[in-house]
Amino acid sequence: MIVLSAPTSVLLAGGGSAGHVSPLLSLADALRRRHPDLRVTALGTQEGLEARLVPAHGLELRVVPKVPLPRRPSADLLRLPRRLKAAIDAAGAAIDETGADVVVGFGGYVSTPAYLAARRRGVPVVIHEQNARPGLANRLGARWAQAVATTFSSTSLRGAQRVGMPLRRAVATLDRAATRPEALTQLGLRDGLPTVLVTGGSLGAQRLNEAFAARVAQLSAAGIQVLHVTGLGKEFVAEVPQGGAPYVVVPYLDRMELAYAAADLVVARAGANTVCELTAVGLPAVYVPLPIGNGEQRLNVADVVAVGGGLVVDDAALTPEWVDAELVRLATDAPRLAEMAAAARALGEPAADERLADLVDAAAAHGRGRS
Ligand SMILES: CC(=O)N[C@H]1[C@@H](OP(=O)(O)OP(=O)(O)OC[C@H]2O[C@@H](n3ccc(=O)[nH]c3=O)[C@H](O)[C@@H]2O)O[C@H](CO)[C@@H](O)[C@@H]1O
Numbered sequence: 301m302i303v304l305s306a307p308t309s310v311l312l313a314g315g316g317s318a319g320h321v322s323p324l325l326s327l328a329d330a331l332r333r334r335h336p337d338l339r340v341t342a343l344g345t346q347e348g349l350e351a352r353l354v355p356a357h358g359l360e361l362r363v364v365p366k367v368p369l370p371r372r373p374s375a376d377l378l379r380l381p382r383r384l385k386a387a388i389d390a391a392g393a394a395i396d397e398t399g400a401d402v403v404v405g406f407g408g409y410v411s412t413p414a415y416l417a418a419r420r421r422g423v424p425v426v427i428h429e430q431n432a433r434p435g436l437a438n439r440l441g442a443r444w445a446q447a448v449a450t451t452f453s454s455t456s457l458r459g460a461q462r463v464g465m466p467l468r469r470a471v472a473t474l475d476r477a478a479t480r481p482e483a484l485t486q487l488g489l490r491d492g493l494p495t496v497l498v499t500g501g502s503l504g505a506q507r508l509n510e511a512f513a514a515r516v517a518q519l520s521a522a523g524i525q526v527l528h529v530t531g532l533g534k535e536f537v538a539e540v541p542q543g544g545a546p547y548v549v550v551p552y553l554d555r556m557e558l559a560y561a562a563a564d565l566v567v568a569r570a571g572a573n574t575v576c577e578l579t580a581v582g583l584p585a586v587y588v589p590l591p592i593g594n595g596e597q598r599l600n601v602a603d604v605v606a607v608g609g610g611l612v613v614d615d616a617a618l619t620p621e622w623v624d625a626e627l628v629r630l631a632t633d634a635p636r637l638a639e640m641a642a643a644a645r646a647l648g649e650p651a652a653d654e655r656l657a658d659l660v661d662a663a664a665a666h667g668r669g670r671s
Contacts (some may be wrong), residue, residue, distance in 0.1 A: 307331075307401040307664035309339040311362075311394060313346035313414035314406030319573045324350070324406055325357050326466035330653035331660060341398045343391060344410055347635060362394040365407050368536035369436055387413035395423055401664045402426060402446075404656075407438040415441035422669035426659050429455055429464060430572045432599035434628050446666060447659040451572055451652075452603055461555075464649025465576035470557045472650040474581050479561035486555075489562055493525045493545050494631045497563035497583075501571040504531015504551075507615055508567060508588060513538070514620040520544030524631050529557055557581075565631050570612075572599035576652070579604055582645030584637050586630070591615040609644030 310331060314324040321344075328340045342359050344350035345366040354361040364387045369375040391413040395403065403418040404412035404426045409428075415437065418425045423566040424446040429438045432452040442448045451464040482493055483615055496519075500508050509530050512519075520540040526547045530536065538547040553559055560566075560577065566585040568574050578585050587610050589597035604610040613622065630636065651653075 305337060305665045305667070306335050307660065309341070309399045310386055310402045310660060310664075311341050311352055311398055311400040311414070312404045312406070313343040313391070313410045314339070315342075315344035315350035315407055318349050318353065318410050319571045320406065320430070321348070321350045321353045322468065322573055323428060323466040325353065325359070326468055326472075326653045327404065327428070327656050327660070328357070328359055329469065330466065330657040334657060337363075339362060339398060341394065341400070343414055345393050348409075362390075362398075364390040364394075364410055364413055367413065368409065369412070373645060376498055384413065384416075388417050392417035392420065395421060395649065401668075402660050403430070404428065404660055405437065405441055406430065407435040409437075411437040412440060415445075419444050424663040424666055424668065426656075426663050427457075427612040428463075428466070428656055429457060431455075431596045432572075432602065446663040449656050449659055451576060452600065454599060454602055457644070463659070464580075464652030465572060466653035466656055467573070467580055467650065468557075470555065470561065471577050472653070474557045476558060476561045476581060476583075483558040483561035486558055487527055487550075487562055487650055488548050489525055489527060489546055493523060494634075495525050495527065495562050495564050496627070496631050497527045497529070497558070497559050497566045497568075499529040499568045499574065500531055501569040501574055502531075504529070504534045505569050505588070505590070506534070507618055508569070509534055509536070511618050511620050511623055512567075515623040516547045517541055517544070518624065519628070520547050522628055522632075524628065527562060527617075529553055529559065564634075564637055567618075570601045572596075572600050575600050575604060575610075576649065579609060579644045579648035580650040582641045582648065584640030584644055585610045587612050588615055588618045604644060604647055605645055607643045609640055609647055649651065 312324045337493045342354040342361045367383045367387045427445045427448045429450045448459045450460045451465045516538045525545040532551045535551045560581045570587040571587040587601045
């Protein structure tokens with residue numbers, strides 16, 4: 301790769317839940333690997349998880365006031381112009397003070413002011429959309445962005461190209477077979493048993509927690525071991541029968557790659573990072589999309605389901621009876637899981653961080669004022 305005019309400073313705008321922040325951090329890592337002297341600054345809000353995660357990652361954080369875009373007429377609508385101006389001013393000050401060559405936006409509250417401030421200054425904008433269904437901020441920014449990258453093939457945005465989701469290196473480069481012995485030991489699991497990982501994303505999912513908590517004894521007696529990541533504060537005590545398979549409950553795992561190395565099958569929410577991590581490492585999954593919001597989670601799994609790397613189960617159908625009737629059969633069907641794993645793997649994009657970094661470099665080379 302030849303970089304004609306490497307960036308000296310980039311501003312990465314994004315935030316929200318852990319899942320919203322992690323592609324920003326992964327892109328920052330990829331950019332710092334290729335340009336060790338690059339100044340990387342994150343732009344976020346005080347309220348989002350970025351306020352904790354960005355400094356913990358060794359990155360500077362600038363904040364802008366949160367500007368909710370009202371979806372229907374309300375008092376918020378009247379306050380919008382003044383709020384938006386304050387946020388655009390704050391984003392503009394961050395661009396000026398850091399001397400940003402490129403603004404990269406990941407959507408969400410903080411991106412709209414960043415895109416508008418960048419446009420005013422002629423600073424090139426690169427957009428990454430995490431979810432299959434694009435948000436408002438990215439739909440707006442895509443009108444003048446230098447490059448628009450998406451995670452999924454179905455996303456409709458002006459000028460979009462699919463690069464996948466920038467993932468943590470520990471996940472993107474995971475060798476499941478080689479890491480499995482360490483993972484089993486660390487997690488308190490046994491070798492030689494079919495292993496199911498249950499995870500509801502960064503916050504946990506009550507529905508999954510309840511259905512599985514009701515079937516601990518049955519799964520254990522059937523010789524299926526479970527690693528259940530419940531979400532913080534949602535853990536429960538799992539009592540297994542004498543001689544049964546382990547049922548390990550943990551609230552949160554910093555090293556999610558260990559769970560992926562141990563698992564043969566995953567039951568998960570369909571958050572965009574989770575879907576992309578599971579395809580990148582080649583894990584078959586039963587996806588249970590979050591039934592609220594704009595339905596984005598169901599769309600997030602369309603690609604992986606289409607190629608046979610995963611199944612979708614409606615939230616309402618994810619019951620203890622479903623565990624009895626479907627999960628036990630699937631978890632013990634090794635040939636089927638192997639086929640699903642291969643299909644998931646073929647779709648995965650473990651180098652999405654590098655592909656997005658290429659777009660940032662190209663935008664920097666293009667320079668100001670011509671986007
Ligand atoms: C409720 C909500 O707003 N969900 C959204 C949120 O999901 P959420 O924040 O749940 O994010 P994802 O499912 O995309 O990702 C979860 C992330 O947390 C990590 N993890 C999870 C559990 C754990 O113990 N340890 C750990 O490290 C996973 O490895 C993964 O990287 O952002 C996603 C990306 O925009 C959206 O698609 C989801 O719709």
